[in-house]
Amino acid sequence: MSEQIKHECGFVLIRLRKPLEYYKEKYGSWRYGLNKLYLLMEKQHNRGQDGAGVVSLKIDQHSGSRYLSRSRSNQANPIQDVFNDIDIRLNKVEGATPELMKDPVWAKENLPFCGELYLGHLRYGTFGKHSIDYVHPVMRENNWRSRNLVLAGNFNLTNVDEIFRNLEDLGQHPKDFTDTVTILENIGHFLDEENQMLFRQYKNEGFSNRDISHQIEDNLDVRKILERSSRRWDGGYVISGMFGHGDAFVARDPWGIRPASYYIDDEIVVVASERAVIQTAMNVGIREVQELRPGYALVIKKNGEVKEEEVRVPQERRSCSFERIYFSRGSDKYIYQERKELGRLLAPILLEKVDYNIEQTVFSYIPNTAETAFYGMVDGVRKLVNERKIDQILGEGKEITREKLSEIIHVQPRVEKMAIKDVKMRTFIADDESRDDLVAHVYDVTYGIVKNQEDTLVVIDDSIVRGTTLKKSILRILDRLHPKKIIIVSSAPQIRYPDCYGIDMAKLGDFCAFQAAIALLKERGMQSVIDDVYKKCKEQQNLPKEEIVNYVREIYKPFTVEEVSDKIAEMLTPKNIDAEVEVVYQTIENLHVACPNDNGDWYFTGKYPTAGGNKVVNTSFINFVEGRNTRAY
Structure with missing residues (x-):
């Protein structure tokens, strides 16, 4: 993507199922779990660069000894900072010698950080502040091990205010108004209730207080705690956590909006945001890694027993297609194939746009994430060109000459790497003109390939959200090659609606498709449409979220996709460039063909999987009309 969009966080949960001595004997170090944690976090570093954190838990540590250790960082390289801190803390333990530090029993x-249970997190902050207090994992501490709660996740809720009020009604006083603190206290409340219920039960059965603690730890109903606490959650989430005595869990939303996968063998349980990173870190095949089912929780008990249990009734699967297009690592087999297919499906319309004039068309891509879609696009173009060659040859019949045959078969798409992503420019200069000049040099181009004022450049990007980088940088540098025409292609459809489930795209005014539709309405004397939508949105503000309708979809109804695309091209074309500019977007239909199992398309269609989505989009429109530059949830 030519624009940086912050998005879903990443997490890793590791449970070692053998004593630490086992890993020392088999793998040479008790650090086996800690090393795997580092590798899995590094492999997911794309999922969060605002902060990182790690918690380690020692199971059955005796009283008077610390059993939870935590390190967090919001520095520039947070993963390295966290693990450097862990090493420093390991090496400064009093009385530690190199030999003792290798002994798993002594360790x-x-x-610290020598345990059987690890939880790691990578944060992209889309809600709340960026101080260290907001970096996961977060903790709710208590002197009873079974009441301690550690939490990390990849989630955004649309109804934090509703859950917050419910906590207040219960008599709580949450320390902050963020989804992280709200979820922590929400689960914590039902954890306390479960503990108290079991305490009364075992007290009535005659157990001593000391024995009751062990009974609670052995019999805590994790599924029930998650089922009761998640009833009000509206949003996309994968929430991972552990209790101080050693139970752990990962819970996924019932629509499957956010991703989670896991691997289990007799030595280890690994759960992470992405399947491919588990394959790499554990060196296992794709069939050995399972997807956590929507609405379910993977529950890992203190004794190492693992179950996948239903927590919420699964709904129609609406897993996020934007994950597939851009955010997830392309090393996953199916994601790679889907991205190629997105490019391939664009080939017919692109050849029509250039009138099959292959000799005067150069195909390229915006580095680096659009590269896979580019391969698919080129494959599709080649296939269609070859079909055209077959028709030409058959049309010539038996009289075809060797020269004519050679002329036909040697026509090939011109495929070049035209844009080169250069060093990251630091736009520290204060005035806007200078900053824009620096932005224009983020990319460089390959000179001498394009024929001046003759060739058309077809350049694919994986998505076009705001269009800022296109206008300020990419189109300007491509114009230096003096093409006759530049066609910018998006492998994703037009992004028309805000996200509210984890991706930092919450403001309608940021989207070039929305701005284009608004501009068309005003140009064509249709201001009344904007006014009517605003009125309808305002009338719904105090309704329950379940009754709210997404009226923002009416903004786009008067126009075809092509009309909006043409207006986007007009708006993004910089002044004083010579080339004609056209913008082509993927279709919704092709998106679903390419990503058949991940049909969460609310960014493009406005069809939100949860009721809170409609509330967010209407609030976002109200904010736009009233000139408030703030997020809608």
């Missing part, structure tokens, strides 16, 4: 007794 568990004396060293």
Whole structure:
């Protein structure tokens, strides 16, 4: 993507199912789990660069010894900073010698971060502040092990205000108004209730207080705690956590909006945001990694027993297609194939746009994430060109000459790397003119390939959200090659509606498609449409979210996709460039063909999987009309 969009966080949960001595004997170090945690976090570093955190838990540590260790960072390289901190803390333990530090029994007794359970997190902040207090994992501490709660996740809720009020009604006083703190206290409340219920039960059965603690730890109903606490959650989420005595869980929303996969063998349980990173870190095949089902939680008990249990009734699967187009690692087999297919499906319309004039068309891409879609686009173009060659040859009949045959078969798409992503420019200069000049040099181009005022450049990007980089940088530098025409292609459809489930795209005014539709309405004397939508949105403000309708879809109804695309091209074309500019978007239909199992398309269609989505989009429109530059949830 030519524009940076912050998005879903990443997490890793690791449970070692053998004593630490086992890993020392088999793998040479008790650090086996810690090392795997580092590798899995590094492999997901694309999912969060605002912060990173790690929590380690020692199971069955005796009283008086610390059993939870945590390190968090919001520095420039947070993963490295966290693990550097862990190393420093390991090496400064009093009485530690190199030999003792290798001994798993001594290490568990004396060293921090030497445990059987690990939770790691990578944060992209889309809600709340960016201070260290907001970096996951977050903790709710208590002197009873079974009441301690550690939480990390990839989630955004649309109804934090509703859940917050419910906590207040219960008598709580949450320390902050963010989804992280709200979820922490929400789960914590039902954790406390479950503990208290079991305490009364075992007290009535005659157990001593000391024995009751062990009974609670062995019999805590994790599924029930998650089922009760998640009833009000509206949003996309994968929430991972652990309790102080050693139970752990990962819960996924019932629509499957946010992703989670897991791997289990007799040595280890690994759960992470992405399947491919588990394959790489654990060196296992794709069939050995399972997807956590929507509405379910993977529950790992203190004794190592693992179950996948239903927490919420699964709904129609609406897993996020934007994950597939851009955010997830392309090393996953199916994601790679889907991105190629997105490019291939664009080939017919692109050849029509250039009138099959292959000799005067150069195909390229915006580095680096659009590269896979580019391969698919080129494959599709080649296939269609070859079909055209067959028709030409058959049309010539038996009289075809060798020269004519050679002329036909040697026509090939011109495929070049035209845009080169250069070093990251630091736009520290204060005035806007200078900053824009620096932005224009983020990319460089390959000179001498394009024929001046003759060739058409077809350049694919994986998505076009705001269009800022296109206008300020990419189109300007491509124009230096003096093409006759530049066609910018998006492998994703037009992004028309805000996200509210984890991606930092919450403001309608940021989208070039929305701005184009508004401009068309005003140009054509249709201001009344804007006014009517605003009125309808305002009338719904105090309704329950379940009754709210997405009226923002009416903004786009008067126009075809092509009309909006043409207006986007007009708006994004910089002044003083010579080339004609056209913008082509993927269709919704082709998106669903390419990503058949991930049909969460609310960014493009406005069809939100949860009721809170409609509330967010209407609020976002109200904010736009009233000139408030703030997020809608």
